[in-house]
Amino acid sequence: xxxxxxxxxxxxxxxxxxxxxxxxxxxxxxxxxxxxxxxxxxxxxxxxxxxxxxxxxxxxxxxxxxxxxxxxxxxxxxxxxxxxxxxxxxxxxxxxxxxxxxxxxxxxxxxxxxxxxxxxxxxxxxxxxxxxxx
Amino acid sequence: xxxxxxxxxxxxxxxxxxxxxxxxxxxxxxxxxxxxxxxxxxxxxxxxxxxxxxxxxxxxxxxxxxxxxxxxxxxxxxxxxxxxxxxxxxxxxxxxxxxxxxxxxxxxxxxxxxxxxxxxxxxxxxxxxxxxxx
Amino acid sequence: xxxxxxxxxxxxxxxxxxxxxxxxxxxxxxxxxxxxxxxxxxxxxxxxxxxxxxxxxxxxxxxxxxxxxxxxxxxxxxxxxxxxxxxxxxxxxxxxxxxxxxxxxxxxxxxxxxxxxxxxxxxxxxxxxxxxxx
Numbered sequence: 001x002x003x004x005x006x007x008x009x010x011x012x013x014x015x016x017x018x019x020x021x022x023x024x025x026x027x028x029x030x031x032x033x034x035x036x037x038x039x040x041x042x043x044x045x046x047x048x049x050x051x052x053x054x055x056x057x058x059x060x061x062x063x064x065x066x067x068x069x070x071x072x073x074x075x076x077x078x079x080x081x082x083x084x085x086x087x088x089x090x091x092x093x094x095x096x097x098x099x100x101x102x103x104x105x106x107x108x109x110x111x112x113x114x115x116x117x118x119x120x121x122x123x124x125x126x127x128x129x130x131x132x133x134x
Numbered sequence: 135x136x137x138x139x140x141x142x143x144x145x146x147x148x149x150x151x152x153x154x155x156x157x158x159x160x161x162x163x164x165x166x167x168x169x170x171x172x173x174x175x176x177x178x179x180x181x182x183x184x185x186x187x188x189x190x191x192x193x194x195x196x197x198x199x200x201x202x203x204x205x206x207x208x209x210x211x212x213x214x215x216x217x218x219x220x221x222x223x224x225x226x227x228x229x230x231x232x233x234x235x236x237x238x239x240x241x242x243x244x245x246x247x248x249x250x251x252x253x254x255x256x257x258x259x260x261x262x263x264x265x266x267x268x
Numbered sequence: 269x270x271x272x273x274x275x276x277x278x279x280x281x282x283x284x285x286x287x288x289x290x291x292x293x294x295x296x297x298x299x300x301x302x303x304x305x306x307x308x309x310x311x312x313x314x315x316x317x318x319x320x321x322x323x324x325x326x327x328x329x330x331x332x333x334x335x336x337x338x339x340x341x342x343x344x345x346x347x348x349x350x351x352x353x354x355x356x357x358x359x360x361x362x363x364x365x366x367x368x369x370x371x372x373x374x375x376x377x378x379x380x381x382x383x384x385x386x387x388x389x390x391x392x393x394x395x396x397x398x399x400x401x402x
Contacts, residue, residue: 032264032266033169033264033266035301035365035367037365037366037367037374039374039375039376039379040376040378040379041315041316041317041376041378041379046224046225046227047175047223047224047227047228048175048220048223048224049175049208049220051208051211053206053207053208053210053211053217054206054207054208054211054217054220054221056207057206057207057208057217057220057221058220058221058224061200061221065199065333066329072321072322072325073321073322073324073325074317074319074321074322074325076321077319077321077322083321083322083325086316086317086322086325086326087325087326087329089315089316090314090315090316090326091225091314091359091360092225093314093315093364094315095364095365095366096227096229097169097171097229097231097365098171098229099169099171099262099264106171106173106262107173108173108174108175110174110175111173111174111175128367128374130300130301130367130401132266132300132301132400132401133264133266166398166400167303167398167400180358180359180361181309181357181358181361181362182309182354182357182358183309183342183354185342185345187340187341187342187344187345187351188340188341188342188345188351188354188355190341191340191341191342191351191354191355192354192355192358195334195355199333225359226359230361230363231303231305231363231365232305232363233303233305233396233398240305240307240396241307242307242308242309244308244309245307245308245309266400267398267400
């Protein structure tokens, strides 16, 4: 199963828990694992409490860790100035594995599934869901 | 399968290799993958050589990377002062996938499975094990 | 399935996309997931655009994040001076999960599968591939 979302880029964080839960429901699998994957080298998937203040804290952390406004060698290769996006994607990685029981994602009370778009421009992203189990 | 452990919080690192191996044994699966997941947004799972000096090095690294003693926006939301815990959890993520052969986890000689509790207080954590294969 | 590669250590980054694709082909599985795992506590697996300038940017980032030339407690344990390698491995982790459709890895256009050898010396690394599906 696949679904698409739009992002603003620049470490935009989008809560996709609902979309993932819907895809899981369609799979009719009750017990196993749900793999969430976003093809691309400037994007990441993780879980976080998707609370606005924390989202801002996390974005600030990412910007400090890999600043977007300094020069990188990669920026000379394509002229896209998104080396920071690639570095963050290689660090966070664009996949998650979540357990499934009774046909539901097992997540903590304050734990949401989020896509982080590190790219330096708005993007449309396609997310793949693979549910393995019975 | 599930098991519980107690942690001290503040980047406490607990070796859970034995518990994971025991859960794998109960599954009776000989070949496939073992998914380890801890529900929650202030916890992480990874592998490391669980040697006391290295554990201290890793804890020092985590504290420098996301200091626990500076203000964050999230701390104003709930008054829990654990924004650093959430940021580290979003970075390290609370899951692992480990190959299984001959009914055993395939790990390096110096590689243990550890839970890192980033939260700002002692916690009881529940770990889920999903073994997929035959 | 397993295959071996040689690395130079010191954050050497090796593109293993072709080897993983070959192992997937041998599995004859058309739809599911491909788990890539490298046993060890001084190695990581991730995806990145394996372009020489970006590879240098990522290596520079890793060296800044966890400097190899400062003292760590672990270095006193074994005298190997590779604590930085262990810290980076615990952060990046040595596994990946990639979706499989029509017998092929689903990756972005500019997304390659790479092994990063954080160790402080050349190594031979064995990579395990587990393909789950049908």
